[in-house]
Amino acid sequence: MRRVAVVVFPGSNCDADTLDAARAAGSDAYYVWHRDTDLRQADAVILPGGFSYGDYLRSGAIARFSPVLQAVAAHARAGGAVLGICNGFQILCEAGLLPGALMRNARLKFLSRPVRVRVEATDTPFTLAYQRGEELTLPIAHGDGRYVADAATAALLEAGGQVVWRYAGDNPNGSTNDIAGVCSAGRNVVGIMPHPERRNAPVLGGQDGARVFLSLEARHATQHADDLRAVDGRHLRV
Amino acid sequence: MKAFTVEIRVMPRAALLDPQGQAVQHALHALGFTDIGTVRVGKHLVVEVQAATREEATAQVRTMCDRLLANPVTEDYHVAVENR
Numbered sequence: 001m002r003r004v005a006v007v008v009f010p011g012s013n014c015d016a017d018t019l020d021a022a023r024a025a026g027s028d029a030y031y032v033w034h035r036d037t038d039l040r041q042a043d044a045v046i047l048p049g050g051f052s053y054g055d056y057l058r059s060g061a062i063a064r065f066s067p068v069l070q071a072v073a074a075h076a077r078a079g080g081a082v083l084g085i086c087n088g089f090q091i092l093c094e095a096g097l098l099p100g101a102l103m104r105n106a107r108l109k110f111l112s113r114p115v116r117v118r119v120e121a122t123d124t125p126f127t128l129a130y131q132r133g134e135e136l137t138l139p140i141a142h143g144d145g146r147y148v149a150d151a152a153t154a155a156l157l158e159a160g161g162q163v164v165w166r167y168a169g170d171n172p173n174g175s176t177n178d179i180a181g182v183c184s185a186g187r188n189v190v191g192i193m194p195h196p197e198r199r200n201a202p203v204l205g206g207q208d209g210a211r212v213f214l215s216l217e218a219r220h221a222t223q224h225a226d227d228l229r230a231v232d233g234r235h236l237r238v
Numbered sequence: 239m240k241a242f243t244v245e246i247r248v249m250p251r252a253a254l255l256d257p258q259g260q261a262v263q264h265a266l267h268a269l270g271f272t273d274i275g276t277v278r279v280g281k282h283l284v285v286e287v288q289a290a291t292r293e294e295a296t297a298q299v300r301t302m303c304d305r306l307l308a309n310p311v312t313e314d315y316h317v318a319v320e321n322r
Contacts, residue, residue, distance in 0.1 A: 058309055065306070094309070101311040103250075108257050148254060148312060174255065 002216050004029040005042035007072065007088075009063050014049035014085065014197060021197035022046065025213035034066040044081035044125065044216050045072050047088025049141070049195060059102060059144045060090030069095055081125035081216065082189045086142055089181070089191030098184055098191045099157065100149035102142075106174025110143040114205075116168040117180050117194055121161050124183045126190050129211040129218045135168050136208035138194035145193045147175035147182070157182055165192055239288045241322040242295040248308045248315045249280035283307060286322070295319050 004027040008015045015031065022029035032039060034052075039045060052063035063069065069091070076082045076097050084092040092098040105111060114137050119130040130136075149157060154176050157163055165181035173193075181192035196209025250256045256278050263277040285302070289295035299317050308315040 057307070061306065061309070093311075101309050103254070103312055104257055106255060106257050108261055146255075150311075174257075 002027045002043040003041055004213075004216065005032045005039045005045045006030070007032050007034060007045060007047050007068055009034045009050065009052035009066065011052045011054055012048050012050035012087070014087075014195065017195075017197045018046055018048040018085065021200045021210070021213050022216075024200060025210065026217045027213065032068060034063070034068045037067050037071045039068075039071050039075055042075065042080070044083065045075055047072070047082070047084040047091050048197075049086030049088060052087055052091065055087075055144075058090075058094065059087060060092075060094040063087075063091045064094040073097060076184070076189050079186065079188050083126050083212070084189075084191040085195060085197065086145075086193055089193055090144065092189060092191045097189050098182055099153050099162075100147055100176075100182065102144050102193070103146045103148050104144050105142070105146055105172070110141075111145070111172050112139070112141040113172075114139050114199075115170065115172050115180075115194060117165045118168040119164070120166050121164045121183065121187075123161075124164055124187050124190050124215075126192075126212045126215050127164055128215040130215070137199065137206055138196055138209055139198045140172060140194045141198075142173070142193060145173040145175070147173075147179045147193065149176050149179075160185060162187075164190060165194070239290060240295075242287045242289060242292065243320045243322050244285045244287050244295060244299045245318045245320070246283040246285065246299060246303060246307060246315055247280060247318075248283065248303070248313050249278060251312055251314055252278075254312055280313075292319055292321075 004022040006019045008031050019029045090102045093101050117136050119134045122132050164183050167178045167180050171178045183190045196212040199206045200210035259278040287295045303315045
């Protein structure tokens with residue numbers, strides 16, 4: 001059982017779903033308030049979706065200076081696993097823990113609907129239980145979801161295998177190279193625009209997102225041939 | 239210490255798609271302003287600063303821009319300092 005800290009900012013609104021998804025995957029998940037600087041021996045930290053600090057100035061720009069981000073940055077520098085979902089991804093980019101930035105959707109509309117996403121990298125703490133090239137259906141809910149990186153950065157991301165998820169078929173927001181999620185050069189910091197926590201059980205219409213959370217547990221399970229299959233969505237507690 | 243009013247213009251970098259600017263351009267076309275070219279939308283911030291000199295005020299505000307007010311990945315900024 002891994003300890004998973006879910007950070008709560010004023011304006012976070014996916015924190016409860018994220019906590020539930022981590023617990024359903026078997027983790028010991030708990031909240032950490034944005035003013036806290038102690039992650040309480042977290043194995044992994046998740047920055048959930050929402051509108052931290054009202055998205056004022058730019059999405060994630062103000063959350064980046066909250067006290068907890070110092071602790072998250074230290075955790076990341078020490079090689080600890082960090083996942084940013086949606087607004088959490090925006091915060092990680094603003095904080096410089098991930099390259100690039102997230103800008104207004106190309107067609108300006110706030111989009112809330114399921115999209116197809118392809119898993120491009122399975123050597124991160126949050127995608128270990130997926131197959132490379134596998135296509136998933138995950139919900140998006142964002143107005144500022146267009147991932148942008150300059151040509152040199154995008155080329156580095158592609159060459160280093162740092163594109164973790166890519167929109168398959170339709171790109172909803174006009175992101176560079178159809179990118180839906182990336183990881184750091186060290187591979188321990190991961191950001192994703194779609195919401196895996198909103199699709200982790202059949203009652204939610206599918207469980208394609210469950211293995212993001214199960215990957216954390218699988219990573220530390222006794223390395224036994226059956227373990228990965230055991231966490232492949234079927235042992236999910238609902 | 240003197241008081242300065244600093245005006246900061248933050249604009250999306252020219253190479254990047256600015257969908258907000260495009261939407262405004264389309265609306266202007268629809269209103270009959272057909273002779274306009276590209277429209278871009280940015281932010282204008284006004285900050286009151288106490289500093290010993292104009293240079294110091296400028297330096298302070300540039301640091302604010304680098305750290306918070308502009309995103310170095312996507313935006314450029316311009317700073318204009320006025321005595322109050």
